[in-house]
Amino acid sequence: MGRGRRPDGHGGLATPPDGALQYRPDAATDAMVRTRDGHCRFPGCSVPAARCQLDHVVPFSHRNPRAGGWTIVSNLQCLCQFHHNLKTMGRVDASMLGAGVVVWTSRYGTTTVTLPGGMFVQDSASALVPRLPCMRSRHDSPATYSDGESPPF
Secondary structure, three states: OOOOOOOOOOOOOOOOOOOOOOOOOOHHHHHHHHHHHOEOOOOOOOOEHHHOEEEEOOOOOOOOOOOOOOOOHHHEEEEOHHHHHHHHOOOEEEEEOHHHOEEEEEOOOOEEEEOOOOOEEEOOHHHHOOOOOOOOOOOOOOOOOOOOOOOOO
16 A cells, blocks of 8 residues: 655655654654644544554564654554454554655555544545535425426435
8 A cells, every 4th residue: 555755754864863763752742743633533433532542653673773664743643443453453554744644555455544533534525515405495395307207206
């Protein structure tokens, strides 16, 4: 499965900032990620960020921290334990783009994008059209058919 614009998990940085080579984020990084995300970043999940785990989008390498995904805001996301396990098991893949946008790809190829704050859209253009109820207002009159036949549905 693909990776985002920064497939190495280094956020476009040449050298790691302070704390980037440690597995656990410092308090400031933790707070920034939780504030940005608001809740679990998995599409449709509403578990609050305070109850989520912080996930390295590109996995952290305990053997060689400089080579793996760094512990920086642009490589961390909030995931509830269930969705963190789902990602760790390889059932879904996440790629982080700029501004905290996460692209989710299932092992079946379905793609969904989540934006910070919980908004999400699917990859098909038709999903971008607002879903409004199709109800007639009281001013509408029922459709009439000139040939006298019922509608085909």
